[in-house]
Amino acid sequence: MKSSVTISLVNEARGGPFVYWADVQEACKEAKALGFTGIEIFAPGPEALAKSEAAKIATDHGLKIAALGTGGGWVLHKWTLTSPDEKTRSNAKDFIARMIEAGAPHGAPAIIGSLQGRHCESVDQIQAHAYLEEALIYLSQKAKSAGTILLFEPLNRYESNLIRTVEEGMSLISKVGQSSSLKLLCDLFHMNIEETNIADSLRKCGEMVGHVHLADSNRKPAGLGHTDFKPIAAALKEINYQGFVSAEALPLPDSSKAANHTIDCFNRYFKS
DSSP states (O other): OEEEEEEEOOGGGTTSSOSEESOHHHHHHHHHHHTOOEEEEEOSSTHHHHHTTHHHHHHHTTOEEEEEEOTHHHHHHOOOTTOSSHHHHHHHHHHHHHHHHHHGGGTOOEEESGGGOOOOSSSOHHHHHHHHHHHHHHHHHHHHHTTSOEEEOOOOTTTOSSOOSHHHHHHHHHHHTOTTTEEEEEEHHHHHHHOSOHHHHHHHHGGGEEEEEEOOTTSSSTTSSSOOHHHHHHHHHHTTOOSEEEEOOOOOSOHHHHHHHHHHHIIIIIOO
């Protein structure tokens, strides 16, 4: 398994669970010194990857781009794939498609988290799932054509009412029928809320696991909550997971200390 740490370029998302903020150069320098092998970028849009020179800076420090978050489309524009408004759904789909294209040359898959949306009074559960499945068929094919994968993240009940467990995520992927290019992002914070047993759920996912977000039970850096990471790491090793374990955690008590806590946990439990 490989280690990664998040960097947010979206100022409007301050207060969110990202270890580093804005200064890509300094973040990459520190991440490399600590022993991370990748960075995950939360960007306001696909053009920001080039504008920030994040890929070049990462490469200069010997780091990979682990993934690209697409949540900026929700934070900045309130777009979702399940909106009752057709234009909003189209904007969300186009935004993700362009993020797929931006990340593909760097081997960085795009993540669908908050942009999945939710069902509501104006879009019932059946219709919301239909919208989501339709979008994922298109976007996963887009990822396949670009030579990359697409990551779908189940979210806990306080953030979504669509796909909340990894079992529901697996069912969604089966319905979409794109298991080679559509994988699950298993976020340990969300799983702590929704799963009966995190390790068992990861075993059930098997090869559908495409990315892992590392945070403790309270969304603080790993080691500052009550999650037992030993059985979780063991389960990932059992399914031969070779991807990134990426810190999506609150920068507490500050970014540097959060990164230190994370890499200590990674080295203790997850390092291959």
